[in-house]
Amino acid sequence: MIRLPSLLAAVTAVILALAPPASARQDDARLDTLFRVLQDTRDDAVAQATQDAIRSIWLEHPGPEIRDLMEEGVQYLFAERFTDALAMFDRVVDLAPDYAEGWNRRANTHYLMGDYAAAVADIRTALELEPRHFPALAGLGLIYLAIDEPGGALRAFDGALSINPHLKGVRARADELRSDLAGEAL
Structure with missing residues (x-):
C-alpha cells in the first residue's frame, strides 16, 4: 500500500523535475523543494527519484556549448578516456566557473587519474558553489x-x-x- 505522503512526494518530485528550470544550475529554485523531499521521505523509490531529479538539474546548463562539453566529457569518462574527459571538463570550468557540476565532474576525472590533490581542490570549489x-x-x-x-x-x-x-x-x-x-x- 502506498502512503499518501510518499505518493505526494513522488508526484511533487516528478513535477519539479519536469518544470522549466529557473536557472538550470545549483541555484535552481526547484532544488530547495527536492532537498526537503529527500530529507523527509522514508520511501526508497521516492528518494531515488528525487536524487535523480537533483542530479538532472545539476547537469542542466543554459549554454549549449557547456551541455555539449559535459556530455562529451561524460562519454569519455565511461570509455575510460580520462585525458580526453579532463580536456572537456577543463573547458567547462574555464567557460563556466560558477557551474558546480563542471567542477565535480572534473574532480571525478582527477580522482580516476590518481591526482587526488587536484580532485580535492575541484571538490572544494564545487562545494563552495553548491554546499x-x-x-x-x-x-x-x-x-x-x-x-x-x-x-x-x-x-x-x-x-x-x-x-x-x-x-x-x-x-x-x-x-x-x-x-x-x-x-x-x-
Missing part, C-alpha cells in the same frame, strides 16, 4: 580513503549523509569506518 552536493562529499570521502585518512573520509561521508540520508553504500562505509576508528581508540 549540498552530496556526490561531491561522497567523492571526497573516497579520496580520503585512497590517501589513508579515515577520519577525513568519515567526516565527508557523514556530511553527504546529513544532506542525503538515503546513500546506503555511503552509510555502510561510514559505519565501517566509525567501527574501525572506535577500535583504534581502544
Whole structure:
C-alpha cells in the first residue's frame, strides 16, 4: 500500500523535475523543494527519484556549448578516456566557473587519474558553489580513503549523509569506518 505522503512526494518530485528550470544550475529554485523531499521521505523509490531529479538539474546548463562539453566529457569518462574527459571538463570550468557540476565532474576525472590533490581542490570549489552536493562529499570521502585518512573520509561521508540520508553504500562505509576508528581508540 502506498502512503499518501510518499505518493505526494513522488508526484511533487516528478513535477519539479519536469518544470522549466529557473536557472538550470545549483541555484535552481526547484532544488530547495527536492532537498526537503529527500530529507523527509522514508520511501526508497521516492528518494531515488528525487536524487535523480537533483542530479538532472545539476547537469542542466543554459549554454549549449557547456551541455555539449559535459556530455562529451561524460562519454569519455565511461570509455575510460580520462585525458580526453579532463580536456572537456577543463573547458567547462574555464567557460563556466560558477557551474558546480563542471567542477565535480572534473574532480571525478582527477580522482580516476590518481591526482587526488587536484580532485580535492575541484571538490572544494564545487562545494563552495553548491554546499549540498552530496556526490561531491561522497567523492571526497573516497579520496580520503585512497590517501589513508579515515577520519577525513568519515567526516565527508557523514556530511553527504546529513544532506542525503538515503546513500546506503555511503552509510555502510561510514559505519565501517566509525567501527574501525572506535577500535583504534581502544
